Amino acid sequence: MDVVLEARQLAKAYGVGRDALQVLGGISFSVGKGEFVSIVGPSGCGKTTLLFALAGLQKASTGTVTFNGRPVTAPPRGVAVVFQDYSRSLFPWKSNRDNVAFGMVRVEGLSSVQKRDKAQEMLEAVGLQGFEDKYPWQLSGGMQQRVAIARGLASQSELLLLDEPLAAVDAQTRADMQDLLLDLAMRFKQTCILVTHDVEEAVYMADRVVVLTRRPTVVDHEIAINLGKQRDQITTREDHRFLAARHDVMMSIRSSRTAAPATAA
Amino acid sequence: MSILPDRQRYSALVLPVVLLLVWQVLAWRASTPLFPGPGQVAISIWRLYPQIVGQIGYTLMRAAAGFLVAAVVMIPLGILLGRLKTVGSVLEPILDMMATLPPPAVVPIVMLFAGTGDAAKIAVIAYAAGIPLIMNTYEASKTLHPMATLVARSLRLRRLETMVFIDLPASLPMIATGVRLAVASALLVSVTAEMLLATNGIGVFLQRQQENFQIANGLAAIAFISMIGLIVNDLVQRLERRLLFWHYRLDLHNER
């Protein structure tokens, strides 16, 4: 399998000297083409810091991220981010269609009509036909996040980074959105990295789960989730393989929460 | 007004009518041209309105020119300063200090550099309108939510594109506050500058009336200024509501 993204010994400290806070302690993992990888860890383990480093939004202190073999220093072409805070990540002065089309500002070789059509297509893909000319603030939270997902898909991304995209929507919407995301990932053969604190979500969505330790964070272990691409909210969640994986991840998160603070290498 | 029930609509008229009547009675009792009643002012308005409208035209043109100069210079500058944190934080106290200087106090200096012509007046107006514009734009641009910047970077926007497509529209609600203050300030300073650097305009007209003891005519001019001010403020507000619909509906949406 072609490797799309690789993190090698990624470390990040805030501040210097004695007050320095070592957040990431040397994280290594890789993501292959078409994979859906969940990253999960205990609260405060620097998941968002990690995702921002992968996206090129924030520099790591040491270590490297490579995307398609090239080192990431700034947000690279072909990586899109869906942020948790959808109400702020969408622009209230743009209609939903314009918001999605704006995801393609830096995409060359497309006329504005083509971008518009593509935006329309993506809005339909996330089930928002009929809302193209409405504004984000006229939609519910879940629908706003769908617009943000459509924007991410529209920007011809090879890799979609999802930063707790469903943390702020209600439980039922959440289940629907999980299935929508899985369906989209399959349809567009989209490589995805999902960062979440919700263990069930991590296991339900992913082909592979990367489990992180507490600060200074390293990869505790990885589990392959061999449940096939097709998932179902009821049967998958009752499957013994799902339950075993869930048990495994929860155990390691619980042990890292109660363990004595790990010392930085 | 039309949505008020009839009784309330009439009650809104009681106080103004009573005040006008009291004024008229006092004027009758004083019976001197130095204290004209509303009747005499109305007659002055009827007689002089072509002249007054012409003079106000000059005043408004200069106010508009000064405002435009200020907007074109100060809004981009404010956005830029908000982005350049160090330069901004050094210049901030200077701006604060300039903001405390009453704009008419710069008239004597501007007069030295630019004489008493239109250019001088427009410069003073631009200065007066520029201060609230840059203060509000800078403040808005400085306090933008970091998420806007993150999104811009993840979409790989260039710095200039970020300022134009994201910082500017996101700052517009606060810029609008600055615009309202700047428009009021431009009108105020336009009249003041005319009176100090007399050539034409409604300010000069007012001074002529004072020199000729024509109080009723002067009050007629003031009534016109107030009407114009009212209309301009209303236009600015309508324009704001129209352009910033997304901002105001956003608020309504959140309240629900």
Add this chain to the structure above:
Amino acid sequence: MGAFRFMEILAWFRAIISFLIIIVIWQSIALLGLVPEKYFPSILAIAAGFRDMVISGELVSAELRTLSRALLGVASASLLGISLAVLGDLFPSFRRGFAPIAALIQPVPPAALVPMAVFMLGLGPKLYAFIVILVTVWPPYFNGVAALASVSDVQIRTGQMLGLSRWQILRQIKLPAAMPEIFAGIRYASSISLIAVVVAEMLAGHDGLGFLLIRKAFAIRIPEVYALMFVCAVNGLIMNTAVNGLRWRFAGWQLRMAGQAA
């Protein structure tokens, strides 16, 4: 609180640095002769002009007149504005009747009032009281009306459940809740009161900083003109400081709350 003090010191530090930068830039423009020195004197010349005016006594008397006019004017305008806002809150029909009057008087610039007012009121304190109050009463009034109307229902109901009278609810719940916004209005009013006083002095041509500015300008005493502009800006700072001090006294709860949240 420690962080607050630190921020305060930092702000002063920045102010001093930018003040030094102004002086350096100013002085180098003056020394390089980019602008004729006649129009753009050096800092030293401006300081000398300032000293001359202090020694002759004209600056002190003008400054005292201007500052006292602006301060007294904005103080009485604020009290009047708040009273009118309270009246408007107690009697909605008064508010509706007052609205068209306010809308018409509010946009009239102070300069336009001066010629007519000089006629009726002379050049004394009555003139300045009239002009400053007529120009500055609106921000506290409008902010007051809006803030009193938007006090939360829950707070008012709480007062009713405690058996407070209408007047007590106004005094103890609505007015304190409205104070921060009223003070925002007073702050704006204080800056326009200074403008109104200076303009009126310029046009009335009798005394005060505005008059002195015009006189020095016509006498082409440029360093003195710059020194006077500096004094005007300092007056603005004095007014701001005074208003902020009162704001701490009457609406400090909001500032402390905001500080806590930050």
